[in-house]
Amino acid sequence: MKKTYIVIAILLLLASFVGVTNADNLKSFFLQDKVLETDPYAKEKPSVSVKNSERVGDITINNTSEISDDGGLIFTIKDKDNNLIGEFTYKAWTEKNPIFNTLSNGDVVLGSNMIYKNKEKKIENLCPTLDNGLLDFAVSKNKLAFIGTKSNTGSTVFICIQDINTGEMQTVDTFKYPDLTYPANVYVSWDQDQNLYYDFYENGKPAIKVYNDDSKEASLAFSNAMNPQGSPNGEYLVFESTDGLNISEQSYSYLTLFNNNTKTKEGKLSGSRRIFWTNEYVITKNTGEDKLEVFDLKNKGKKVQDITSEDLAFEVKYENGKFKIKSYQFKENKFFLKNSEY
Incomplete structure (x- = not known):
């Protein structure tokens, strides 16, 4: 059956992804993007300008003018002589990691599951060990952390750490979700002391554990919590406080700001789990009102500003007293890059 494409459907899927996770509505939902096999309204595949x-x-790393089957943008990788090495796809507006991430050994992580090996001059899978599904990764100074699944291991979720320089991989923890209950989003995140926070499931409830890479021990960090996301400097953590994986099981859900220096919860944040970090602020996406909400990290997460944002933001910086936002905008069946300043 011939595949057809429609960006409106893609955007609706993306809106659903972040919209239903709005903490103001005390809801949490997990949605994976789907390939649209048929659509009676689709006539033309969208492009990227x-x-x-x-x-x-x-x-x-270059944008192409093509859209992949799953609605992501296609990027090409070329060497210094402009020879094509390979390509990868990425939906930068839904992912918590950047389009690329340069490691301490010169390798470059591409999107969510590929890596350019600087020594070998080729592109490989980021984590072949988790061959059934790499669900998230996080980068520290000399370590990579992964969470995902392996073939022929059922519903077991693995948390692994790899030494960037030696390539040595170790599994530090495993767990299973109950039957028919499997979030599409599970996260790993480092703090400034190389402690690894990761999603877990314990006693019928979501939880976050922390692994100390020095002692090689894991312990419970937060009960009734999920989806830890750390600031780039490792000093702060935002996670979802909730008592259930599914909406029907939840009696509450909101975002919590945690200070890794003082080991204290500093405040509740509104918005969805789609967040951005600067040194001074954490910014959440409020899809219900098409805006970004800005919270002051130095003032225990106090809300200081709303920024109207109808487009698909994927990068937020704060420079010289201004917020600089990069977004993908869709009009006339094309994606455009938009730079805004507030």
Whole structure:
């Protein structure tokens, strides 16, 4: 059956992804993007009108004008002589990690599951160990953390840590979700002391555990919590406080700001779990009102500003007293890159 494409449907899926997770509505939902096999309204595949190129070491990362089958943007990787090495797809507006991430050894993580190996000059799977599904990863100074599943292991979820320099991989924890209850989003996140926070399931409730890489021990960090997301400097953590994986099981749900320096919960945040970090602020996406909500990290998460944002934001920076936002905008069946300043 011939595949057809429609961006409206893609955008509706994306809106559903973040909209139903709005903490104001005390709801949490887990949705994976789907390939649209048929659509009676689709007549033309959308395209991308973005001329964006990033030089990273010996390679160049470029946007193409194509949309992948799952609605993601397609990026090409070329060497210093402009020879094509490979390509990858990514939906930067739904992922918590950036489009690329340069590691301490010169390798470059591409999107959510690929890596450019600087020494070998080729692209490989980011974590072949988790061959049934790499659900999330996190980068520290010299470590990579992964969470995902393996073939022929049932519903077991694995948490692994890899040494960036040696490539040595170790499994530090495993767990299982109950039958027919499997979140599409599980996260891992480092703090400033190389402690790893990760999603877990314990006694019928979501939980977050922490693994100390020095002692090689894991312990419970937060009960009734899920989806830990750390600030780039590792000093703060935002997670969802909730008592159930499914909406029908939940009596509450909201975002919590945690200070890793003082080990204290500092406040409740509104918005969805789609968040951005600067040194001074944490910003959440409120899809119900098409806005970004800004919270002051130095003032225990006090809300300081709303920014109207109808587009698909994927990067927020704070420079010289201004918020600089990069977004993908869709109009006339094309994606455009939009730069805004507030």
